[in-house]
Amino acid sequence: MCGIVGYCGKRNASEIIYKGLKQLEYRGYDSAGIAVVSDGTVSAVKKQGRVANIEAEAKALRGNVGIGHTRWATHGKPSDENAHPHSSGKFTLVHNGIIENYDELKARYLCGEKFSSDTDSEVIVKLLDKFYNGDILATVKKVTDMLKGSYALVIICADFDWLVVTKRANPAIIGYGEDGNFAASDAPALAGYCKEITVLQDGDFALLTADGVSIFDCNLQGVIRERLINLAEPASLELGDCPYYMLKEIREVPASVERTYLAYVSVESRIKRILKDVKRVIVTGCGTAYNSGLIAKRYIECFASIPAEAEIAGEFRYKNPIITGDTIVIAVSQSGETADTVEAAKLARSMGGKVIAVTNAPYSELTRQADAVVPVEAGSEICVAATKSYTGQITALYLLANTIAGINSTEAVRRLSVMPELCNKMLECKGIDAIADMCARSSGVYFLGRDIDYAVALEGSLKLKEVSYVPSEGYPAGELKHGTLALMDIKAVAVVIITNEQLAGKSENAVEQVLSRRGKVAVISNVDGIEKRLQGRAEVIKIPECDKYLSPLLTAVAVQLLAYKTALLLERDPDKPRNLAKSVTVE
Numbered sequence: 001m002c003g004i005v006g007y008c009g010k011r012n013a014s015e016i017i018y019k020g021l022k023q024l025e026y027r028g029y030d031s032a033g034i035a036v037v038s039d040g041t042v043s044a045v046k047k048q049g050r051v052a053n054i055e056a057e058a059k060a061l062r063g064n065v066g067i068g069h070t071r072w073a074t075h076g077k078p079s080d081e082n083a084h085p086h087s088s089g090k091f092t093l094v095h096n097g098i099i100e101n102y103d104e105l106k107a108r109y110l111c112g113e114k115f116s117s118d119t120d121s122e123v124i125v126k127l128l129d130k131f132y133n134g135d136i137l138a139t140v141k142k143v144t145d146m147l148k149g150s151y152a153l154v155i156i157c158a159d160f161d162w163l164v165v166t167k168r169a170n171p172a173i174i175g176y177g178e179d180g181n182f183a184a185s186d187a188p189a190l191a192g193y194c195k196e197i198t199v200l201q202d203g204d205f206a207l208l209t210a211d212g213v214s215i216f217d218c219n220l221q222g223v224i225r226e227r228l229i230n231l232a233e234p235a236s237l238e239l240g241d242c243p244y245y246m247l248k249e250i251r252e253v254p255a256s257v258e259r260t261y262l263a264y265v266s267v268e269s270r271i272k273r274i275l276k277d278v279k280r281v282i283v284t285g286c287g288t289a290y291n292s293g294l295i296a297k298r299y300i301e302c303f304a305s306i307p308a309e310a311e312i313a314g315e316f317r318y319k320n321p322i323i324t325g326d327t328i329v330i331a332v333s334q335s336g337e338t339a340d341t342v343e344a345a346k347l348a349r350s351m352g353g354k355v356i357a358v359t360n361a362p363y364s365e366l367t368r369q370a371d372a373v374v375p376v377e378a379g380s381e382i383c384v385a386a387t388k389s390y391t392g393q394i395t396a397l398y399l400l401a402n403t404i405a406g407i408n409s410t411e412a413v414r415r416l417s418v419m420p421e422l423c424n425k426m427l428e429c430k431g432i433d434a435i436a437d438m439c440a441r442s443s444g445v446y447f448l449g450r451d452i453d454y455a456v457a458l459e460g461s462l463k464l465k466e467v468s469y470v471p472s473e474g475y476p477a478g479e480l481k482h483g484t485l486a487l488m489d490i491k492a493v494a495v496v497i498i499t500n501e502q503l504a505g506k507s508e509n510a511v512e513q514v515l516s517r518r519g520k521v522a523v524i525s526n527v528d529g530i531e532k533r534l535q536g537r538a539e540v541i542k543i544p545e546c547d548k549y550l551s552p553l554l555t556a557v558a559v560q561l562l563a564y565k566t567a568l569l570l571e572r573d574p575d576k577p578r579n580l581a582k583s584v585t586v587e
């Protein structure tokens, strides 16, 4: 959700910043811009659209200090004018976040000022210019104290060779390079430049020069913040022989599953301590992370016989949740930054519950709000649509559910250990192209399933609509006849997931109901004899036999490939779906 990069050092800033913005483009791609300082002058380029749109002009910018931004529009439509950086007088800044009281601040302090954008961010730079008193940190503090909302800011001033970075409720990291210092929203921007990073805390101010970094707390007292290893590797950001990150990341599903179960042993004993006396579990998250939470609910109830609920984080926060000391809240988030999930975790803790974070981002805000962290070892996920992180989450949640049930991880890991190979087989599975073709031509795609297959159906639907823009719904197979069947006609497609032998007959009823309304059907199943029964009437993807609770790891690969292939047939960019961004750090 907006990517920001800053550099202050001995090299030409714009080249480094441009590369950093390319790595952060998953955070937003409505517009991009770069500004550099040289000999008391700020030069800038900014344009609507992708980062590549500014490449030529960015190359011409000269200066050793600079800032850049890739935008996901909130206040003000995507346009050249609303692109960051924004300037006023000597100051120029980039902003990630939302200033809720910008109108009020405008009316109170900036009457008569001429604005060149519709953004909330321009108000901040105007305020800096207005209140600057020669003491930069004091001025930035004065202005940020006036702001309501969330921000990560990187600020430059024409008079100086430095950057100021500050944040509240949006991520900002500092990177230590060999020939300069960096600021960024996320570690991938610094891969290859910085081996070490510092994660700023809310209210911190960092002053970066070419030679050093000073960090101050919210009272402007100097503080020492931990230096951490930058885990983002340049190699992990390469596309290799894949045309898109989405395909690359689906291909990394087996590795994500394997690395996640191998990592669990290092946290198991801490998790056991936290789980002592647990009576109730709430799993929360947004989007795909919520969908993996639905699977976790089933795991926990089946393995541990403890009541478990799955709640969408944005709903959980506002429904007066009942949390007691024996409630465990499992907060699931790939990025560890999603505002609703982080706030849900904070709320749960403030009410006396214990929070376990299940995340792919070890230094994220969510990990700081949690009593314990279960790592998802998916590696950097660049495609906006979550793929390998979803299967990593399912793996982590399966292990966690076993621990809640008092089962040692050795047995759970043994059952998981065959899954990477089976996921690999799924990557080779035939027949997806034909179903993608059906979906691309359809008026709507309905993903159906029962029990755990229903949870994957929801994820299949989310993935398909997100990357292909084909209207889609996920539905419990048994509910079809209670309303949704009205939508079935010759242009509709049902993708039915059937992995539960006991429920197969009932799910096949749904298949027949769709076929008899002339809808097209695809089935993803491991049930014996299903191909024969549906021969010539439906497309069938056969998945390998596996532990019945682990089938989502295989059906997930099928629905992810289906979404990817449908997007390509419709000439969509699966990595950067319209209107979306990864890491939703605003509410």
Ligand code: F6R
Binding pocket: 285, 286, 287, 288, 289, 290, 332, 333, 334, 335, 336, 337, 338, 341, 384, 385, 386, 387, 462, 463, 466, 583, 584
């Ligand atoms: C869908 C997708 C989103 C995210 C959601 C939560 O493909 O990626 O639905 O799952 O925005 O993000 P995280 O997991 O970072 O909290």
